[in-house]
Amino acid sequence: MQNSNINKVRKNQRRNFLKYLIATGTTSSLLACGSKAQRRERNLNNPLLWAVAWKQTAAEYGALCHQAFNLAKLRVEMAIESDDGEKPLAVITDMDDTVIHAASYWGYLIKQGKDFFDDKVWDDWLPNNLITAVPGSLDFLRYCAENNVEIFYVTNRDQGERTYEYALDQLKSLNFPYADKNHLTVYRDTSDKMPTKLSVSKKYNLVLMLGDNLNDYKRDYYVKDIDQRYNLMEKDNHDYGNKFIVLPNPTDGHWVRAIFGESEPLPNDDNRSLLFSAATRVSWNGK
Numbered sequence: 001m002q003n004s005n006i007n008k009v010r011k012n013q014r015r016n017f018l019k020y021l022i023a024t025g026t027t028s029s030l031l032a033c034g035s036k037a038q039r040r041e042r043n044l045n046n047p048l049l050w051a052v053a054w055k056q057t058a059a060e061y062g063a064l065c066h067q068a069f070n071l072a073k074l075r076v077e078m079a080i081e082s083d084d085g086e087k088p089l090a091v092i093t094d095m096d097d098t099v100i101h102a103a104s105y106w107g108y109l110i111k112q113g114k115d116f117f118d119d120k121v122w123d124d125w126l127p128n129n130l131i132t133a134v135p136g137s138l139d140f141l142r143y144c145a146e147n148n149v150e151i152f153y154v155t156n157r158d159q160g161e162r163t164y165e166y167a168l169d170q171l172k173s174l175n176f177p178y179a180d181k182n183h184l185t186v187y188r189d190t191s192d193k194m195p196t197k198l199s200v201s202k203k204y205n206l207v208l209m210l211g212d213n214l215n216d217y218k219r220d221y222y223v224k225d226i227d228q229r230y231n232l233m234e235k236d237n238h239d240y241g242n243k244f245i246v247l248p249n250p251t252d253g254h255w256v257r258a259i260f261g262e263s264e265p266l267p268n269d270d271n272r273s274l275l276f277s278a279a280t281r282v283s284w285n286g287k
Contacts (some may be wrong), residue, residue: 038152040191046115047275052106053248062135064248069136072210072245073143079207080147090204091144092196094211095155097249099137100170104130104263106251117252123159126166133174134247145177153178154216158188191254191263194219208242212249226258226278 022209055061072091079089093099105125108119146149164186171179185196193216200206214233216223221227234284240246257263259278265271 002116004245010245026212028244036252038264039097046110046113047272048106048115048251052110053099054250056103056107061248063132065089067138067246068210068247072208073140074146075208075242076147076149076243079205080149083205087193087205088208089149090152090200090210091149091207092152092154092193092200093141094193094213095153095167095170096157097212097251098210098216098247098255099135099141099176100131100132100154101134101172102131114267116271117256117264119264126157126159129166129170129173131170131174133176135249138174141176141178150183150253151176151178152183152200154185154187154193156187156191156193163188173241187228191215192219208249210245212247213255214244214246215254219243222254222256222257224261226281229255232256 020070076089076091085091102125103121108125109115109121111120141151149235152177153167155167157167159166164184167186168179168181168184170183185191185193197206197209207208209217211217214229217239218232220232221229223232224281236244249254252263256265260274263276
């Protein structure tokens with residue numbers, strides 16, 4: 001009997017406490033705190049953290065970029081020395097993560113708890129023109145311009161009718177040479193940049209191409225199989241550092257497509273499992 005009375009008292013206490021919480025609005029506050037805690041925990045477990053932190057803080061990232069542009073400059077110097085004058089010299093470069101850096105976009109994704117590329121956020125972010133120059137890019141591009149080596153920029157984006165305007169404004173804001181309509185191509189409906197390569201090659205002696213994505217060099221790499229893509233890379237291994245200069249990019253690109261089957265996978269648990277499987281293709285068993 002005594003235990004029964006104690007239980008009744010406790011139930012009444014809990015009921016009265018809940019009434020108090022509802023009356024004072026404390027419940028919503030507790031839920032909000034819980035939501036914030038969950039969001040913070042999700043942010044701390046975000047698989048993008050390491051990649052974005054590396055791009056934003058690692059001196060090694062800057063060193064690799066400078067290394068790429070130093071090598072590109074060396075190739076241009078060699079082309080100038082051996083130029084027969086038959087055609088003017090030119091280079092083709094990708095824009096995003098090759099000569100321009102979208103650090104604040106990725107930082108925003110991390111703060112929002114997003115662990116996959118978000119196309120809508122990207123479209124909202126781009127018009128703000130918050131890009132910065134990739135380390136070493138401006139010096140290299142200026143060297144080309146000073147030596148009459150024309151630069152052709154190419155990118156694939158789609159932010160509606162003002163897509164081209166946004167891209168051109170970014171080049172101009174960084175004082176990149178040849179930032180004009182004759183030297184910028186924007187593809188809105190495809191990521192295939194080979195038409196630009198073919199077009200430039202007809203009129204110019206194409207010295208080299210630059211990009212953060214092997215698909216910037218050849219369309220062959222636009223495949224959905226990790227091993228196939230890697231084998232294609234090995235076949236072209238003599239081209240890297242000679243015909244094509246690769247910039248480091250651990251956050252996005254068509255390497256993502258080889259894992260998920262698409263370049264911009266949805267942020268769901270199935271895709272997170274695929275990412276985990278990709279990261280553990282080779283792993284120690286602990287013995």
